[in-house]
Amino acid sequence: MTLNHVSCAPFCTFCAIFCAAPVLAGELSAQLPTHPSTDFSTQVTAVVLPDGRFSQVAIRQMIREAAQILKKSGVSLSWHLGRPVQSVEGLLVVVKLTGACDMDGAPVSRQPGPLGWSHEANGVVLPFSDLACDNIRATLQSIVPEGNQIRGNYLLGRAMGRVLAHELYHIVANTATHGADGVARSALSARDLTSGWLELRPPDVEAIQSGLRQAR
Secondary structure (H helix, E strand, C coil), X not given: CCCCECCCHHHCCCCHHHCCCCEEEEEEECCCCCCCCCCCCEEEEEEEEECCCECHHHHHHHHHHHHHHHHHHCEXXXXXXXXXXXXXXXXXXXXXXXXXXXXXXXXXXXXXXXXXXXXXXXXXXXXXXXXXHHHHHHHHCCCCCCCCHXXXXXXXXXXXXXXXXXXXXXXXXXXXXXXXXXXXXXXXXXXXXXCCCCCCCHHHHHHHHHHHHHXX
């Protein structure tokens, strides 16, 4: 994993204490099932902020996929799309969607950079994450059926949910370390992002549960 300095300016509206310049943590690149049960659950509220157009189908599937992956780790997700939150119970995470989050437009070229990333400062993973929708779209173009926008947006949403689950793993576990397998590993192919079932492996579930206990 390479750590790159980025500006914190977009996040200062949410919390002034994070205005020291953070670095990227837990980048997820484009290429390179049963969890232990838990006797507690922690609410995580995700405020999703699109900066461009998006598909409702993709957003709904993103929410469903991320929630399903994280459910047995002890994380219970609630969502707010494009609007501020007055008060929350548990952990608040801000998720910025960059680019066009739909498969309705013309093909897009893959740009340098990851599919998603979280932010780190002073050894702490901050509750801010970005999903690069244009790079996710570009990764999926070769396997998305032409002329079927609904199916394309469904697969895009599934991929976005898996990228988001990866980033929430980093945030809740408070770790920049990647898993050896499953959704927490550092590189996922287009097929990993859309096919079958991608889950958190037991060591990654344990890391999340440890993070939840420390946050209590």
